Amino acid sequence: MPGPTAPLLGLAGGSADHLAVRRHNLALLVGHLRRHGARSRARLAAETGLNKATVSSLVTELMERGLLAEGAAERGAVGRPGLAVDLHPRALVALGAEIGVDHLAVLATDLRGTPLVEQRVALDAAGMTTQAVLERVAAEVGALAAPLVAAGSTPVGLTVAVPGLTDHESGSVRDAPNLGWHDQPVATPLSRLVGALLGGDADPWPVDVDNEANLAALAELDARADADPQELLLLTGGAGVGGGVVTGGRLLRGARGFAGELGHLQVDPEGLPCSCGRRGCLETVVSLPALLTLAAAAGDPVRDPDVDVLQRLEELRRRAEQGDARTLHALEEVGGHLLRGCASLVNVLNPEVVVLGGWFAVLGRWLAPTLERELAGHVCAPDAGGARIEVSTLGVSGAVRGAALRAAAAVLEDPTLAPLR
Amino acid sequence: MPGPTAPLLGLAGGSADHLAVRRHNLALLVGHLRRHGARSRARLAAETGLNKATVSSLVTELMERGLLAEGAAERGAVGRPGLAVDLHPRALVALGAEIGVDHLAVLATDLRGTPLVEQRVALDAAGMTTQAVLERVAAEVGALAAPLVAAGSTPVGLTVAVPGLTDHESGSVRDAPNLGWHDQPVATPLSRLVGALLGGDADPWPVDVDNEANLAALAELDARADADPQELLLLTGGAGVGGGVVTGGRLLRGARGFAGELGHLQVDPEGLPCSCGRRGCLETVVSLPALLTLAAAAGDPVRDPDVDVLQRLEELRRRAEQGDARTLHALEEVGGHLLRGCASLVNVLNPEVVVLGGWFAVLGRWLAPTLERELAGHVCAPDAGGARIEVSTLGVSGAVRGAALRAAAAVLEDPTLAPLR
Numbered sequence: 001m002p003g004p005t006a007p008l009l010g011l012a013g014g015s016a017d018h019l020a021v022r023r024h025n026l027a028l029l030v031g032h033l034r035r036h037g038a039r040s041r042a043r044l045a046a047e048t049g050l051n052k053a054t055v056s057s058l059v060t061e062l063m064e065r066g067l068l069a070e071g072a073a074e075r076g077a078v079g080r081p082g083l084a085v086d087l088h089p090r091a092l093v094a095l096g097a098e099i100g101v102d103h104l105a106v107l108a109t110d111l112r113g114t115p116l117v118e119q120r121v122a123l124d125a126a127g128m129t130t131q132a133v134l135e136r137v138a139a140e141v142g143a144l145a146a147p148l149v150a151a152g153s154t155p156v157g158l159t160v161a162v163p164g165l166t167d168h169e170s171g172s173v174r175d176a177p178n179l180g181w182h183d184q185p186v187a188t189p190l191s192r193l194v195g196a197l198l199g200g201d202a203d204p205w206p207v208d209v210d211n212e213a214n215l216a217a218l219a220e221l222d223a224r225a226d227a228d229p230q231e232l233l234l235l236t237g238g239a240g241v242g243g244g245v246v247t248g249g250r251l252l253r254g255a256r257g258f259a260g261e262l263g264h265l266q267v268d269p270e271g272l273p274c275s276c277g278r279r280g281c282l283e284t285v286v287s288l289p290a291l292l293t294l295a296a297a298a299g300d301p302v303r304d305p306d307v308d309v310l311q312r313l314e315e316l317r318r319r320a321e322q323g324d325a326r327t328l329h330a331l332e333e334v335g336g337h338l339l340r341g342c343a344s345l346v347n348v349l350n351p352e353v354v355v356l357g358g359w360f361a362v363l364g365r366w367l368a369p370t371l372e373r374e375l376a377g378h379v380c381a382p383d384a385g386g387a388r389i390e391v392s393t394l395g396v397s398g399a400v401r402g403a404a405l406r407a408a409a410a411v412l413e414d415p416t417l418a419p420l421r
Numbered sequence: 422m423p424g425p426t427a428p429l430l431g432l433a434g435g436s437a438d439h440l441a442v443r444r445h446n447l448a449l450l451v452g453h454l455r456r457h458g459a460r461s462r463a464r465l466a467a468e469t470g471l472n473k474a475t476v477s478s479l480v481t482e483l484m485e486r487g488l489l490a491e492g493a494a495e496r497g498a499v500g501r502p503g504l505a506v507d508l509h510p511r512a513l514v515a516l517g518a519e520i521g522v523d524h525l526a527v528l529a530t531d532l533r534g535t536p537l538v539e540q541r542v543a544l545d546a547a548g549m550t551t552q553a554v555l556e557r558v559a560a561e562v563g564a565l566a567a568p569l570v571a572a573g574s575t576p577v578g579l580t581v582a583v584p585g586l587t588d589h590e591s592g593s594v595r596d597a598p599n600l601g602w603h604d605q606p607v608a609t610p611l612s613r614l615v616g617a618l619l620g621g622d623a624d625p626w627p628v629d630v631d632n633e634a635n636l637a638a639l640a641e642l643d644a645r646a647d648a649d650p651q652e653l654l655l656l657t658g659g660a661g662v663g664g665g666v667v668t669g670g671r672l673l674r675g676a677r678g679f680a681g682e683l684g685h686l687q688v689d690p691e692g693l694p695c696s697c698g699r700r701g702c703l704e705t706v707v708s709l710p711a712l713l714t715l716a717a718a719a720g721d722p723v724r725d726p727d728v729d730v731l732q733r734l735e736e737l738r739r740r741a742e743q744g745d746a747r748t749l750h751a752l753e754e755v756g757g758h759l760l761r762g763c764a765s766l767v768n769v770l771n772p773e774v775v776v777l778g779g780w781f782a783v784l785g786r787w788l789a790p791t792l793e794r795e796l797a798g799h800v801c802a803p804d805a806g807g808a809r810i811e812v813s814t815l816g817v818s819g820a821v822r823g824a825a826l827r828a829a830a831a832v833l834e835d836p837t838l839a840p841l842r
Contacts, residue, residue: 165802174803231676245769247673254668254771255652258802261768266761269689276801278764340687343699347682348666348769350675380697381586381679382595 019416022058025050026415029058030067033087034112034412035225038071040082059085065418066091066154067111067411087111092411092418093153095145096403097137098161098212099125101178101239102309104133105400106140108148108155111412113222113405118397119144122308130184138193145198156418157206158194159407160186161215161399163242165258171209174258177275178239201419208406214251214260215402217244219394220355222405229352233345235262235338236357236398237291238309240275241283245349263287267341285337288359291316294330310396313362320366331366339371342389343378350385357392364391440837443479446471447836450479451488454508455533455833456646459492461503480506486839487512487575488532488832508532513832513839514574516566517824518558519582519633520546522599522660523730525554526821527561529569529576532833534643534826539818540565543729551605559614566619577832577839578627579615580824581607582636584663586679592630595679598696599660622840629827635672635681636823638665640815641776643826650773654766656683656759657778657819658712659730661696662704666770684708688762706758709780712737715751731817734783741787752787760792763810764799771806778813785812 032048033039039047045055062068062085069088089110098105104123108116119140125133137160145155164176171187173179186209195205217234224232232246243262245252252259263283264276271280284290288309295316296302302312319327342354354371356364368389376384394401411417453469454460460468466476483489483506490509510531519526525544529537540561546554558581566576585597592608594600607630616626638655645653653667664683666673673680684704685697692701705711709730716737717723723733740748763775775792777785789810797805815822832838 175801243769247668247675248671250669252668252673252770254806255773256771256802256807258806259769259771261801264768264801265686265765266688267690269761278761278799340690340699344686345769347685348664348680348766349673350677350680352676378699380596380682380685381677385675385679386677 023414023416025054026058026062027413029055030062030087030111030412030415033068033085038084038086040084042082044085061420062415063088064420065415066421067415067418090116090148090151090153092156093145093148094404094408094411095141095155095158096161096215096400096405096407097141097158098215098400098403099123099133099137099163099179100212101126101163104137104140105397106137106144107397107400107404108144109401109404109408111156111408113219113401113408115397115401115404116148117144118400120396126178126180130181130186131189133179134186134189135193138190138197141194142197149198149200154200154418155198156411157202157208157407158190159208159210159215159403160190161212161403162186162209163212163238163240165261166209166211168208168210168257171207173209206407206410206417208410210403210406211242211244211257211260212399212402213242213262214244214253215400215406216242216357216392216394216398217246217251217260217355217402218405219398219402220244220353220357220392221246221249222401223394224353231349231351232353232355233262233349233351234355234357234392234398235342235345235360236392237286237359238288240287242358245351247349262341262345265341265344267337267344282337282341286334286341286360288313291330291334291359294333295319295327310362313359317363320363328366331363332370335367335370338367339374339378342371343375346375346379346384346387347381350381351387353388353390355390355392357394357398358396361392361395444835444837446475447479447483448834450476451483451508451532451833451836454489454506459505459507461505463503465506482841483836484509485841486836487842488836488839511537511569511572511574513577514566514569515825515829515832516562516576516579517582517636517821517826517828518562518579519636519821519824520544520554520558520584520600521633521820522547522584525558525561526818527558527565528818528821528825529565530822530825530829532577532829534640534822534829536818536822536825537569538565539821541817546600551602551607552610554600555607555610555614559611559618562615563618570619570621575621575839576619578623578629578828579611580629580631580636580828581611582631582633582820582824583607584633584659584661586682587630587632589629589631589678592628594630627828627831627838629831631824631827632663632665632681633820633823634663634683635665635674636821636827637663637778637813637815637819638667638672638681638776638823639826640819640823641665641774641778641813642667642670643822644815645774652771652773653776654683654770654772654774655776655778655813655819656763656766656781657813658707658780659709661708663779666772668770683762683766686762686765688758688765703758703762707755707762707781709734712751712755712780715754716740716748731783734780738784741784749787752784753791756788756791759788760795760799763792764796767796767800767806767808768802771802772808774809774811776811776813778815778819779817782813782816 045052096107105120107118165174187207191204191207234244236242241263265282268280272284274281372389466473517528526541586595608628612625612628655665657663662684689701693705695702793810
């Protein structure tokens with residue numbers, strides 16, 4: 001998660017907004033501990049440039065708000081060892097949900113983003129009313145979080161991932177063609193439903209809605225925090241093709257939050273019709289349906305929409321491993337389209353890492369090596385501008401992981417959102 | 422130009438880098454004056470949150486470094502009116518140069534980016550050695566700047582725009598196919614040549630090299646400072662198609678500075694061969710040669726490479742104005758390709774403004790209205806994500822304007838680079 005990396009001091013001349021400065025420095029300490037792990041107050045002061053008295057006061061407030069806990073004495077410290085402080089392992093939890101075309105996933109994590117409990121159920125969202133879907137989301141979130149609440153944890157909020165364009169301001173889904181949703185409020189009704197189930201002091205109960213691929217890109221960024229990439233591109237294959245772009249360490253959202261529709265790069269003006277109304281978008285040639293059409297005859301169980309998609313992908317992987325010619329040929333052809341689409345995006349964005357998610361990851365063994373090898377030959381910049389191809393290790397959980405990360409981010413960026421206890 | 426917008430205070434506890442803090446606040450004042458115009462020290466203090474004594478000390482230093490000058494008493498001030506300070510109109514000047522395929526442009530501006538003197542000469546750069554081109558650049562820059570230096574101005578540096586991939590770190594051109602340059606050092610040899618002509622204390626004499634379209638995007642951003650767009654896309658048509666992307670108010674450079682190759686979006690896998698070695702890149706269907714091939718028969722003077730390109734564009738404009746069917750049909754066809762390319766880029770980037778430069782601007786009357794009208798129908802986001810189509814008003818000067826802006830930016834972002842006098 002991005003966050004402040006330099007302390008802010010109160011302004012001279014008495015014109016300072018002292019609360020804003022304190023908020024900034026609270027977030028600075030929490031972010032430092034999240035990135036670097038437990039350490040003493042003295043070490044926090046040395047590493048952040050804040051003085052010791054300020055650090056002590058900030059840590060006390062963060063403990064009172066449930067963000068930090070005191071742990072073991074720090075080893076190897078010079079002088080009298082201080083008790084190390086760290087993010088509290090369980091006082092505050094973040095909730096994520098993903099509404100997919102055929103499933104609903106819910107997840108609770110700690111503030112570091114470590115999964116505590118996860119649930120994934122089949123759901124025919126496109127065949128239900130929005131109201132029924134939201135009631136189901138609330139019920140699953142409630143069932144997941146209730147035992148945590150009973151054990152003393154406080155949820156800091158819920159972020160919901162949807163496969164479509166979302167409006168952060170109003171908390172609504174502008175357009176999610178695969179769900180059949182258009183201008184549907186999500187945050188407000190869910191806030192009422194979840195609030196009624198989980199209670200707590202927050203009013204309204206904090207719920208946010210965001211694009212699934214953007215959230216998955218946040219999860220990929222977080223999964224690579226050690227390498228700290230600043231420029232990352234996620235392409236995720238499913239019923240459509242989702243995308244998320246990170247630049248300068250932050251999501252590229254564009255003017256109204258609609259950036260990252262990478263699946264709708266037009267790659268062939270004479271191509272197949274796309275769900276977006278145009279022709280020849282990248283997703284018409286690299287989505288899972290595009291692969292399946294090439295890989296199997298009509299009537300083949302891998303093309304049966306009633307069979308779970310993960311099972312069908314597993315079967316495709318088995319066939320590829322056994323050298324099935326039709327499967328391998330389909331992967332080669334789709335891989336060629338993916339290569340050319342990636343090359344265009346790399347020309348525009350010059351990322352450090354291109355992450356393949358969704359079905360591109362499940363069958364990544366047959367896609368990534370060719371992409372990695374041939375990308376440089378299709379990109380203007382020497383050596384493909386340094387872009388590495390990486391296969392997501394988050395499996396189908398990227399979006400829901402990103403959703404929980406984003407729910408946590410609100411309180412990590414402004415710890416005063418967590419009430420004093 | 423982006424710059425700091427909040428003051429930084431020295432850190433408590435004595436661990437502060439006071440020079441860094443002072444540098445930050447010097448830049449804050451200069452940026453504030455550049456954006457908002459002349460004002461008194463008292464008003465600067467009130468508007469920035471710095472205290473009056475600090476502002477006075479910073480202003481004194483900035484005057485000693487030649488960045489600021491004192492002007493008339495500020496009107497309408499409460500209490501005793503203070504003398505207004507503003508950017509010095511002429512003490513420091515910024516230099517820009519653009520090496521084009523068939524021309525060389527040089528420009529001197531004040532620190533606000535206002536052109537003081539400009540020169541554009543024909544130059545067959547591709548037919549000359551790099552050394553000969555750089556000697557010519559130095560000679561033209563020297564001839565342009567010498568009278569300014571004689572009149573007491575100090576150049577803060579030179580930025581050179583080139584049509585290719587550049588490496589900021591080494592000051593070299595990695596690859597400029599239209600010039601035939603590959604891994605050519607530019608900054609170091611030019612620094613020697615220009616330094617020898619213009620003298621001064623700086624050693625090495627500050628020279629930087631950057632991509633022409635990126636620099637032109639900076640110029641477009643600066644030209645719209647009143648509207649303060651944060652997300653802007655420039656597409657510029659010429660022998661190829663250049664691009665620059667601004668996001669969050671800053672150039673999107675990517676991992677190694679190679680982002681923005683918008684002309685190499687592949688729009689048709691079976692398309693024409695492109696200079697980049699692939700097929701069907703956007704530039705194969707919307708570059709000026711692509712337009713000319715459609716608009717005129719072989720042998721038509723508008724296709725004669727020996728005739729100045731601006732004259733040929735003028736002739737095309739005349740034909741379009743007179744309703745010449747072939748010209749209008751060519752513009753319609755190329756406009757359709759441009760629309761689809763823009764739509765893909767808008768899907769990826771969700772810009773607030775798409776600026777058309779180069780030949781797209783000269784013939785913008787026949788391109789922009791259709792684009793503006795039809796873009797929404799080709800973009801996933803409702804209402805084209807709010808993107809406006811605008812025609813550049815900078816003419817052929819965008820890149821050289823951006824080059825001078827970038828040369829000025831170095832001293833605006835760190836005023837201590839300007840020596841005390």
